Amino acid sequence: MHIVHPDLDTYLLEHCSPAADDVLRDLAEETRQAVPDLTSMQITQDEGAFLTLLTQLTGARLAVEVGTFTGYSSLCIARGLADGGKLIACDRSEEWTATARRYWERAGVADRVELRLGPALETLRSLPREENVDFAFIDADKGGYPDYYEELVTRLRPGGVIALDNVLQGGSVVDETEQSEPVKAIRAVNDAIAADVRVTSVMLPLRDGVTVVRKR
Numbered sequence: 001m002h003i004v005h006p007d008l009d010t011y012l013l014e015h016c017s018p019a020a021d022d023v024l025r026d027l028a029e030e031t032r033q034a035v036p037d038l039t040s041m042q043i044t045q046d047e048g049a050f051l052t053l054l055t056q057l058t059g060a061r062l063a064v065e066v067g068t069f070t071g072y073s074s075l076c077i078a079r080g081l082a083d084g085g086k087l088i089a090c091d092r093s094e095e096w097t098a099t100a101r102r103y104w105e106r107a108g109v110a111d112r113v114e115l116r117l118g119p120a121l122e123t124l125r126s127l128p129r130e131e132n133v134d135f136a137f138i139d140a141d142k143g144g145y146p147d148y149y150e151e152l153v154t155r156l157r158p159g160g161v162i163a164l165d166n167v168l169q170g171g172s173v174v175d176e177t178e179q180s181e182p183v184k185a186i187r188a189v190n191d192a193i194a195a196d197v198r199v200t201s202v203m204l205p206l207r208d209g210v211t212v213v214r215k216r
Helices: 006-014 021-034 038-042 045-058 072-080 093-107 121-127 141-153 169-174 181-195
Strands: 062-067 088-089 113-117 133-137 156-165 199-204 210-213
Touching: 006 045, 021 038, 021 045, 021 093, 038 062, 038 093, 045 072, 045 088, 045 093, 045 156, 045 210, 062 072, 062 121, 062 141, 072 088, 072 093, 072 133, 088 093, 088 121, 088 156, 113 133, 141 156, 141 181, 169 210, 181 199, 181 210
Parallel strands: 062 088, 062 133, 088 113, 133 156
Antiparallel strands: 156 210, 199 210
16 A cells, blocks of 8 residues: 555655765665665655754653664664754664664764664663653564553653554555554554543655654
8 A cells, every 4th residue: 555656756766855965865865775675764865854853843852762773763763863963773783783883883872872772662661761762763673562652651751752653554454454563562552642632643655654653
């Protein structure tokens, strides 16, 4: 199910601000060449610009990312952090995040990113149970979304924001014949957010669907 018509795609990307620079373009291309079967795990240019904007709008000094892959989204978030800000990036792969480290260095944001390798849920549960997270981005294994969301929303400051990627699953969320575990988990977190009195939220038809949650 194509949310963005192919004829509009180039037009949309040409009207994003900030536009992708050489660092982001080279990172996207290296990822495509290295893992062509996994390029869907990398966010697109317009979504990256959206993450930078959200980070800036929240004035984020502490951000958390669940699912780093080769570093495109973390680079975009790090660029949007307030002075002295820090991004805690959670991932399990040393191989993929080695690429991320190189591009954080090249972009001049390595000092803003703290990579924590290991199961993301363990990393999140190890964080202080204080409402001090300004911004969070969830883009990892779909089965973990309900737990990732709950751990992060309890640590989110009032007015803080969580963005969740791939909440439409290519349209499978509305296909009753689709009963795979990842899709069921996404339906569960979508329903939980819609009913969560702690937050206000909006689900946007951006690429594969992005939900933006703001804590009351």
